[in-house]
Amino acid sequence: MAKQYDLIIVGAGMVGSLASLLLANSSLRIALVDRHNGDYALSVPPSYDARVSAISCQSKALLEAAGAWQSIPQNRLAAYNNMVVWDGLGEGYIDFNARKTQLPELGHLVENAILCTSLMTEVKQSSNIDLYLADEVENHELSESGVTVSLLSGRQLEAQAIIAADGALSKLRTENAFETVEWDYGHQAMVATIEIDRAHENTAWQSFGEEGILAFLPLPSVDDRHFVSIVWSVPPQEADSLMALDDQAFCKRLGYAISQRFSVLDITTDRQSIPLRQRHAKQYVKTGIALIGDAAHTIHPLAGQGANLGFGDVKALVDVLSKAHRRGEFLGASRVLRRYQRARMLDNIAMAAGMEGFKRLFGTQQPLLVQLRNQGMAHFHNNTSLKEKLVARAAGLSSFS
Template structure:
């Protein structure tokens, strides 16, 4: 039975980032043995040319996330053509005239963030972890695990029938985390009664380095610039199940017309559309982030509405803090799976995650409300907020992680 200090279940964005943070930088401990456990093969780099060749899942990476990925050496792996910086954000209310515009120039920063396809970010992280001699890639799923033994090791049985043991088992295996469920970590969750439709589209007019979002009563619709082509956008269309079913049943021409209309033609006609994917939206938060020898991070610990693009950024914050606390604890002679280490991680991350989740829930409910008085107050509030530059600066700095 092979022994590891850390075994990370899930080799996606957060799992790869945790591994990379543990082996990179001045505070890393090269003697630690790490396993990345995932049955899926890694992604290959791609330079798409057609709308159907782009990854339908993209992330709006904040300045804080960019700095973290740069420290890991992953950001430098991304070609400039695939990390699309956006310098402005325009948000407006479909049920009135209220709107807010954010500009990088007002903050004296080069960009508000970067839109990057998830497979590109994942590939960049893979390049970092592949160079580490003390990381083993284990192509398997976790079938079961037990409580820590007398030596503090968690015995893990894999789908291949093989076994390993680890001082800390990390669940970075997504929203439906098997690690979380098998460890007995409970969650608070509820269904948003929304589905998100994602696709890549080409627009008649330039997206112009701007992230666009229209708040409809049925849910927000976002157009996000991707790659170096100014007429390409990744859409995230959140809506109620009935409308989602109707949209998914349309042929491409009908969908393009519906999308153009729903976006009020702000970017002209939608001229091309890729295949579409959809997924249900559900808020979920683990009541605890750890049990004996087991910890969860990223979507395994929390999921939120994508209306502000904060989900993956929260996951990267988890990865950064968990790695910091593991390295801090091990340097003081503690086991990486000790309560002292995992308790510090939970204290540092739980409050921030809860605050962000509460803010996203408040925004969703505010823009879903259709009472005339609330609409009036909402639109007037947006107009006042748009004129209050110091307040806008503070909010954007918080969103960028630069607080």
């Protein structure tokens, strides 16, 4: 006998877990399936996980509504109030300040494993969610009357719709023939945690230059020792040669790439190198299925917006499905799911286009373009209202649509 649910969510990463919690708050019965076992290896400060995310104000509010933000230990959160961006090939410089834009902070940095652990703790306490961990969808069938799923473990599930939150390489997206527009950014992102010689001033530092796109993202300090997470995007060949350097030589190159604003003392994690690909599904929904998070879109991490866009999808989907549920509508009906697509697609495309534009603008070293770029940055730096608009957008407090 198949177990009955309102919704089956596949993927209990940040996006799928948040979706399950907020939908469960709307009295929906949820099955949450993930091939992972739900235990995330947590490092102990001053060692921090190499994978971190900048979480916007709107995303924080959603995580609070799900009860997951409150259980993140304070010593694993770093608020940042400023962001400084400069052009390593010229004088171009822009700073963003939370106080000037009436925000308590621009965002928070949190390790992905810590965030997933807090979400998983809440999921386990929800009486409306059944968790199927270390398990996968073996077969599924979509129809006008709902979805039937067989898991590898042999369990059978039925629901009105299935939500694909199974990440960038979504199997559900492929199996249901969702077309995508995608291309390689021609960049690898190297990530690691490093120790620096002085306080990071609760500031996210970002350099665009000859050495690629490099961010120093603040992490909590411990006993007067200061740490940042780096995201360093460079062409693949360059990434290979940087990854081949020993720690000392890598730290030296980092100091140079960050224009010697900091001395890099040590690397406290392994370095990881992640290929970057722009991907966008042409449709987010079909009868009985919706894509959310990285399953629907991936973008360059230069503005730290990928998970925040996924959380924006969650907000829209929860609004649509909880209203439809109250009205007694069938949740898998395409006319219901299309409301979610309409609410999100324009915003996600606009953000993806913005990231592509940034990457191309800062990827060039042609003298004329570099000069124009620097003039543009100077103009932007002095335009307070434009800066306020961009900060509100990055914080998730306004949309393009």
